[in-house]
Amino acid sequence: MQRPLMRIPYTGPLPPPDIIPRNANTTTGAIAALSKFLTAPPSPSLQNVSGDPASTVILSGAGISVASGLADYRGTKGTYRVNKTYRPIYYHEFLANHEARKRYWARSFLGWTNLHKAKPNAAHYAIKNLGQMGFVRNVITQNVDSFHSIAHPDLPTLELHGFLRALTCMSCHRDLPRDEFQESLARLNPAWAAFLTEAVASGALETENPDERRARGMKTNPDGDVDLPGAPYQTFRYPPCPHCLANPPISGDGVQTKVEIDQEGAWKSTSTAGILKPSVIMFGESIGPKVKEAAEQGIDGSGRLLILGTSLATYSAWRLARRAKERGMPIGILNLGGVRGEDAFFQDLPGSQRGELGVRIEMGTDKILPGLVDQLKRTGFSRGHRAVSSHAEEHDTNSRVFKDMLS
Ligand SMILES: [Zn+2]
Numbered sequence: 001m002q003r004p005l006m007r008i009p010y011t012g013p014l015p016p017p018d019i020i021p022r023n024a025n026t027t028t029g030a031i032a033a034l035s036k037f038l039t040a041p042p043s044p045s046l047q048n049v050s051g052d053p054a055s056t057v058i059l060s061g062a063g064i065s066v067a068s069g070l071a072d073y074r075g076t077k078g079t080y081r082v083n084k085t086y087r088p089i090y091y092h093e094f095l096a097n098h099e100a101r102k103r104y105w106a107r108s109f110l111g112w113t114n115l116h117k118a119k120p121n122a123a124h125y126a127i128k129n130l131g132q133m134g135f136v137r138n139v140i141t142q143n144v145d146s147f148h149s150i151a152h153p154d155l156p157t158l159e160l161h162g163f164l165r166a167l168t169c170m171s172c173h174r175d176l177p178r179d180e181f182q183e184s185l186a187r188l189n190p191a192w193a194a195f196l197t198e199a200v201a202s203g204a205l206e207t208e209n210p211d212e213r214r215a216r217g218m219k220t221n222p223d224g225d226v227d228l229p230g231a232p233y234q235t236f237r238y239p240p241c242p243h244c245l246a247n248p249p250i251s252g253d254g255v256q257t258k259v260e261i262d263q264e265g266a267w268k269s270t271s272t273a274g275i276l277k278p279s280v281i282m283f284g285e286s287i288g289p290k291v292k293e294a295a296e297q298g299i300d301g302s303g304r305l306l307i308l309g310t311s312l313a314t315y316s317a318w319r320l321a322r323r324a325k326e327r328g329m330p331i332g333i334l335n336l337g338g339v340r341g342e343d344a345f346f347q348d349l350p351g352s353q354r355g356e357l358g359v360r361i362e363m364g365t366d367k368i369l370p371g372l373v374d375q376l377k378r379t380g381f382s383r384g385h386r387a388v389s390s391h392a393e394e395h396d397t398n399s400r401v402f403k404d405m406l407s
Pocket of ligand 1: 170171
């Protein structure tokens with residue numbers, strides 16, 4: 001029997017990478033190596049398999065969204081370095097504990113405004129171009145920010161860890177848009193809503209460092225004069241699933257559930273159903289079998305794997321890279337900082353290869369991918385049938401969003 005596939009954080013130190021090929025340590029060298037990688041003939045061992053062995057599947061992570069203002073975990077401004085008290089919520093806590101849910105939703109309420117304003121960046125739009133040019137067939141992302149599907153709706157994206165744009169009821173499994181839920185939270189927590197307005201105006205939410213937040217005037221919180229790190233989360237209220245409130249479901253063991261609310265409509269702990277959860281795979285939660293299978297098919301349908309902005313710290317992502325390696329697919333990695341077990345991906349490469357069999361670059365995705373698209377256009381490389389309209393699209397300046405407000 002297979003073990004369930006859980007999302008768990010891995011915080012061990014990762015050694016710095018060896019750059020492959022050696023001249024990929026400059027922008028020009030990196031772009032040249034990636035051009036080789038994407039345009040090389042497919043590996044002979046993959047010729048007779050299903051799918052398109054000349055195409056590339058992308059596996060992305062938090063690093064690709066840093067240029068959109070979202071914190072990653074291990075980067076120089078990553079959550080683990082800036083906020084030493086950061087601890088993600090675990091699925092079992094969210095499931096079992098009303099107090100943990102209050103704390104989660106209070107932080108999420110504060111973080112949503114900036115996330116909602118943030119937009120995809122040049123790297124996401126370069127991937128759109130690579131899809132239109134026929135190089136990239138599909139994207140598997142660990143990110144829950146929906147930037148891939150916003151930037152390239154026509155290039156399929158599998159969201160391995162779900163998404164924040166919706167909530168799912170843990171009883172009836174219906175979805176609810178996050179925007180509507182935010183309005184309900186503001187209505188149920190007017191003092192927090194006023195606090196949020198003030199915190200956004202003061203710039204205190206532009207930093208993830210608790211001391212800097214205080215320095216920028218985040219002195220009050222919704223219930224008085226305590227700093228946010230000690231905010232009274234126990235006063236935060238959240239609504240139930242509207243469907244389960246109207247029609248409390250019969251539970252799996254045949255018992256009639258109840259959904260009870262206070263005078264304003266907040267979920268009461270006497271309820272036995274109707275809890276809403278973000279539509280993300282939380283840490284400690286298992287990835288559904290359909291998503292797991294779709295991710296494996298995503299790997300198996302392509303001939304190379306390009307890993308962008310992730311240290312492969314979660315097992316669910318790392319095992320996809322291992323699967324690609326076992327299939328004999330060339331692997332390219334573009335990430336700032338070390339990647340879990342990366343030596344094994346490159347150990348048998350001949351020193352003479354120039355990127356066609358493997359690439360390891362330590363630079364930002366938004367710095368390299370737009371230039372890669374330009375280079376491929378200049379050299380006339382295209383595998384696609386569709387015309388490429390434009391260069392990386394315009395994007396606005398993004399706000400900062402941090403992991404302690406997401407997860
Ligand atoms: Zn429900």
